[in-house]
Amino acid sequence: MRVGLKTAPQMTTWPAMLEVWRTADGIELFESVWNFDHFEPIFGRPRNGPCLEGWTTLSALAQATTRIRVGCMVSGVPYRHPSLLANMAASLDVISGGRLELGLGAGWNTDEAEALGIDLPPLRERFDRFDEALDVIHALLTQPVSDYDGEHFELKGAYCEPKCVQSPRPPIWIGGDGPKRTLRAVARHADYWNAPFASAESLARSVETLHGHCADIGRDPAEITITAQCAHDPAKGVGATVEAMAELSEAGCEVGIVYLPETHHTAAEVEVIAEGLAELP
Numbered sequence: 527m528r529v530g531l532k533t534a535p536q537m538t539t540w541p542a543m544l545e546v547w548r549t550a551d552g553i554e555l556f557e558s559v560w561n562f563d564h565f566e567p568i569f570g571r572p573r574n575g576p577c578l579e580g581w582t583t584l585s586a587l588a589q590a591t592t593r594i595r596v597g598c599m600v601s602g603v604p605y606r607h608p609s610l611l612a613n614m615a616a617s618l619d620v621i622s623g624g625r626l627e628l629g630l631g632a633g634w635n636t637d638e639a640e641a642l643g644i645d646l647p648p649l650r651e652r653f654d655r656f657d658e659a660l661d662v663i664h665a666l667l668t669q670p671v672s673d674y675d676g677e678h679f680e681l682k683g684a685y686c687e688p689k690c691v692q693s694p695r696p697p698i699w700i701g702g703d704g705p706k707r708t709l710r711a712v713a714r715h716a717d718y719w720n721a722p723f724a725s726a727e728s729l730a731r732s733v734e735t736l737h738g739h740c741a742d743i744g745r746d747p748a749e750i751t752i753t754a755q756c757a758h759d760p761a762k763g764v765g766a767t768v769e770a771m772a773e774l775s776e777a778g779c780e781v782g783i784v785y786l787p788e789t790h791h792t793a794a795e796v797e798v799i800a801e802g803l804a805e806l807p
Contacts, residue, residue, distance in 0.1 A: 527775040527806050530558035530783040531799070532599055532755060533791060535578035536567040542791035543583070544590055549793040551591040553800045558595035558627055560783060561587070563602050566638055573641075581614055588622035596622055599720060599755070599783065600629035600701035604639070604646050608659035608679060609686075612666035616690050624691030629699040629720070630663070632656040632708065653707040654678065660698075660715045667695035699753070703728070705735045712750060713739035718781070721754040726777035729754055733778045753781040760790050764802030771806060782806075 531550050533543055543561075550556040563580035566573050580598045588596045596618075601611065611630075619626040632652050633639070639646035647655065658676040665672040666686035674681040690696055699718040702708035712719040713736060721729050733752060740747040754774050758767045771782045784799055 527771060527779065528557050528781045529555050529771075529803055529806070530560060530595075530753075530781060531556050531796065532560040532562070532783050532785045534568075534785075534788055535561045535580060535583050536564070536788060537571050537575050537577075538788040538791050539576075540578065540583075542788075543578075543587070545793050546786065546791045546796055547587045547591055547594070549796045551594045553796070555800045555804060556594060557781075558597065558783075559587070559591075560597050560599035560627075560629070563598045563600065563605065563629075564635060564638060565605075565642060568635065568638075573637075581618070585618055585621060588618060588625065593625075595625050595627050597627035597629045597699065600631035600699060602633040602635070603630055603656055603659045604633040604652065605644060608662040609666060609681070609684065611659075612663045612686050615663070615696060616667060616686055616688065619690035619692055619696050620688055622691075624696075626690070626692070626696040627699055627718070628663075628696040629701060630656075630660065631701045632711075634702075649707075653711070656707075657711060657714075660711060664695065664698075664715065703732045705732070709736045710739045712736055713743055713745055713747075716750055718751045718753050720783070721752075721779075723757060723785075724754050724774070726773040729774060729779060730777040751780050752778050753783060754779045755783045755785050757785045758787065758790075758799060760787065760795060764798050767799065768802045768806065771803065775806065
């Protein structure tokens with residue numbers, strides 16, 4: 527199993543995140559490090575707590591590292607017009623020397639959106655927009671000039687330059703496990719699918735559903751890498767994390783992303799995790 531690390535930029539400090547990312551950059555086990563894309567803390571944290579903006583922070587962390595792949599797990603597409611997001615992705619891929627992993631999701635945080643005045647449409651429209659946004663982003667990142675005539679988005683002789691270092695574009699990760707719309711979007715667009723905090727059993731069920739969507743459109747499911755996030759609980763020790771990652775691997779997970787709690791954004795905790803996970807097959 528390949529291994530990544532995730533640090534939420536909430537209830538923490540910039541120096542603490544920087545320490546974690548630089549430490550992971552020096553440990554070969556970790557192939558990628560991720561943050562998230564929210565504007566206020568989630569998971570029951572105080573909403574008025576600190577929360578660094580994801581893409582701004584990601585750009586700085588990309589400059590502070592040299593080896594690891596970098597990305598937002600995942601970017602909420604409703605937060606930005608897809609043309610803007612495509613240009614951000616291309617720019618960050620250039621800045622990072624071709625190390626961007628492009629995580630995308632349909633968005634879900636209604637409390638955050640309502641508080642900030644961000645339009646988060648009802649579920650059906652949200653996923654209709656998400657499907658079109660994926661088309662727009664792919665077109666802008668891969669075509670010299672793009673036209674698109676959708677119900678929600680239009681492009682008319684649009685450019686996105688310079689293009690990414692990676693060709694034809696950075697790998698697209700789609701996060702979420704909704705069986706009808708999310709996994710169908712994965713089948714159509716994704717290079718990687720990320721299941722957030724799935725159990726081995728739920729991951730196996732979702733993989734079966736994803737394979738069904740791939741069959742419907744004639745895509746080889748082997749083209750999509752299966753990934754999952756796994757929360758690390760320092761109170762339980764690294765052994766529990768290793769066990770959970772092993773179970774996910776048995777269920778078909780190819781890349782496990784260890785979610786490091788913000789209370790343990792330290793080089794020491796990263797090194798403990800790396801030492802434990804080195805035994806994974």
